[in-house]
Structures are given as C-alpha cells and as structure tokens.
Amino acid sequence: MTVAEWAERPAEDAENPLLAEADEAEWPTTPAGQHYAAVREAANLVQAAKTAGVKHIVKLGALGAANGERTIIADWHLESERTIQQSGLAWTVIRPGAFMSNALFWRETIRHQGKVFSNYGHGKLPPIDPRDIAAVAVRALTTDGHAGKTYPLTGPVALSVGEQVEILASVLGKRIDYVPISDEASREGHLKAGLPAGIVDALLPFAAYVRSGKAAQTLPTVEQVTGRAAYTFAQWARDHASAFA
Secondary structure: OOHHHHHOOOOOOOOOOOOOOOOOOOHHHOHHHHHHHHHHHHHHHHHHHHHHOOOEEEEEOOOOOOOOOOOHHHHHHHHHHHHHHOOOOEEEEEEEOOEHHHHHHHHHHHHHHOEEEEOOOOOEEOOEOHHHHHHHHHHHHHOOOOOOEEEEEOOOOOEEHHHHHHHHHHHHOOOOEEEEOOHHHHHHHHHHOOOOHHHHHHHHHHHHHHHOOOOOOOOOHHHHHHOOOOOOHHHHHHHOHHHHO
16 A cells, blocks of 8 residues: 555544544644644645645645754655655755744744743754745746755754844844753743644754754755755744834
8 A cells, every 4th residue: 555545544433543643633833743744734735625626736845854863744745755755746856954934933932031041052053044945946936957856955054042132132232141951951842832742843853953963964955956046044043023013
C-alpha cells in the first residue's frame, strides 16, 4: 500500500496505528493524530489538484525533514511530502526553518512586561522571512527547472533569541530583556495559553536541538533560487514594528 492509499483510508478505521493511542474526538490535537491529518490532507490536496487539472504542486515542508535528527513535526511533513511525491504530478518541496514572524508571539510580554521568554537558551538558528519563502515558491511555480527538487531554506544569519530581542529593542526604541527559561516552564506557559499537550510535547525537542548548537547552519538557497539576497531579521523587524506597538 502506498502512503497516498493509506492516507485515503477512513479516519474511523480502528486499525489505524497512528490513531490507536488517541480517542477519535481527540486525535487532531495529538502527535499521532496530527501525523495522520498531515498525510490525509496531502492526499486530499493531490486529489483536488488532479481534479482541477493542476500540473505542479509546491509543498511547504520543514527544515530537517530528511536528516538523521528529525523532530516529530518534521516527520509529519516528511510523510505528507512523500504522498505528493508519489502522486504522479510534478512537485517541488521547500523546507524553511524557523520563521522570523514567530517573533510576533512575543508581542504581549513585550508590551506588558518588556520581556521575552524562551527555552532556546543561547542557541542560534537562522530565522527566515516568510516573504522569502513565498518568493521561492513563486519561482518554483512560474519558472522552469524546479520540478522534482527540494529546497532547504534559512535566513542569512544565525541568531540567538537574545540577539533577536536586541534587534527588536533597537528598532522599537525600547528596552526589552531576554529571559531564558526551562523546558518545563515553557511547557507550562504553552499549556496555559491553550496549546494542546500533544502539540507542546512535539515542539519541545526542537528547543533542545537549538540549544545544542546544531541549528545554526545558514544556507544560500533563497539567493540561489530568487537571484536576490534573503531579508535580514533587522529588515523584518523594521517592516513589522507597528505590530509590536
């Protein structure tokens, strides 16, 4: 059975190994259920694309989805990528790392406490501007030579959360303190914010990966595909300063 055939099985299939650990009403909020949903959604996308006469799909994946140290979330993306790759349609996969726009989750603590809390410690990663991800996708869809290719994407500079906070503080003209916290404190905060426990537990291993220093590699893919340099975090911060007001 192919991944696509597996994905098209009904959700109520009692023998589904990914749903065995979760009640049907709860599976969308568990790692197992999210894994299933990602593949099923990819299969539905393929069917809709074929019905509409689409010839080429660009799949948004996740950086690290095919390396030896994958996270649960990267696994979800990898399975849905395989579904599309087995579809018979032309495909391109783009795998960005952390989005610069994730900084928007810091808005409330910046506004009310002048602080940013994170369990990434002092580890660095090269956040990417969503505009660069979109630009690569547009190139893949509108120019030749991209079918069957996978593009890992990063921003141009590896930054710690503390360094991102310093840039934001400079752009906003206000003091912002970075406060490193433990995984336990991060988990508690996410749960209080309403994020399902299964999703929180899927996110935590990535923080450990960042702290290890293994997430700091930068790649030139954005410039290679688009012909221009990737946006810096400072550029992103200036363009979105009003969101932190």
